């Protein structure tokens with residue numbers, strides 16, 4: 001076992017830490033302290049292993065002995081014990097099965113194969129004009145010389161509309177999709193309150209009902225959106241009805257809130273490092289590495305899961321089959337054994353082996369889209385505005401453990 005659980009040190013109460021408001025506001029000092037204590041921690045309360053080191057995470061994220069199917073978590077969300085203890089939670093987690101992120105092996109490959117063609121390089125460059133147009137439309141509406149919440153006015157609506165266009169969903173549905181996705185993103189939190197579970201279950205049922213209606217309508221007259229792609233896979237037997245729905249739900253959630261955090265957190269970092277923002281405005285060629293550094297330094301996704309399919313040895317500890325393993329990405333991305341000056345934001349950092357999109361078979365399928373969206377979003381802003389400055393105190397969302405992002409980022413803009 002890592003140094004973390006040696007006899008002379010106090011045991012770590014992981015769930016208290018992860019729920020602490022100070023931690024949710026700024027997790028890095030605590031993660032650093034825990035990382036110094038050990039890069040692999042075990043929480044006996046929940047039977048969960050936490051990985052805080054880059055080397056360890058590189059191993060588990062790619063190891064064939066480590067899966068992503070949460071149904072294999074011993075005593076976890078799909079177990080009879082859990083069903084008896086928490087019927088609402090059981091219904092919620094069962095309702096998100098089966099989907100690509102929760103399957104391994106052939107089932108995973110089959111589901112991922114349905115969407116993979118949509119994220120290839122050529123498809124991405126075909127999407128660029130649409131993303132530029134959406135970004136320009138939002139920029140036109142940003143007020144000059146006044147305080148505006150950057151999250152509400154730009155970071156949130158841009159990915160929502162991009163997804164809407166990809167799935168051919170009209171703008172009139174944006175506020176409903178946004179409400180559903182902010183309730184359902186908490187599925188990635190590992191631990192939710194009873195109220196949050198109920199809210200997420202309601203959102204899941206409403207979103208599935210909306211999607212079922214859409215599938216029935218579009219089956220008669222298929223188009224070429226990502227939704228129609230999924231419908232074709234349903235029609236040719238590649239996906240079952242349940243898989244079609246759960247994967248569509250997952251696309252909306254995985255594709256929306258995460259990209260909001262990338263754009264919001266990226267802007268926060270540029271505001272805090274105005275010399276780098278000015279340099280980027282002068283010379284856009286660092287935009288690619290700047291986006292990688294946004295992802296590394298303030299990862300919207302903080303926890304990446306694996307379930308041990310077999311006993312697996314990591315750093316001298318046996319992780320038993322059926323245990324959950326969580327990579328704490330805020331620590332992994334700032335591991336001093338991997339990154340020089342890890343607590344320094346450097347938009348030209350190279351190499352930058354950040355793990356915000358995960359790795360191995362489950363590496364984020366939407367990463368090329370998220371990267372391109374961020375590239376376009378920031379290029380357009382910096383081209384248009386000569387001044388972008390902080391106009392108040394930013395507020396981190398404290399109602400989630402994962403999907404670390406802001407609720408309010410007040411900025412003032414000048415052309």
Ligand code: HEM
Pocket residue numbers: 061068100101102112250251254255256258259262300301304305356357358359360361362363364365366367369370
């Ligand atoms: C900054 C934005 C994003 C972040 C930080 C992010 C992060 C992640 C992470 C951490 C995973 C799990 C990887 C693993 O377990 O190793 C994942 C998987 C996934 N993401 Fe993303 N994501 C983002 C954007 C998107 C977008 C735009 C879409 C789609 C439109 C998307 C769709 C998915 C899907 C479907 C999976 C499951 C892939 C699989 O299991 O094979 N994501 N993402």
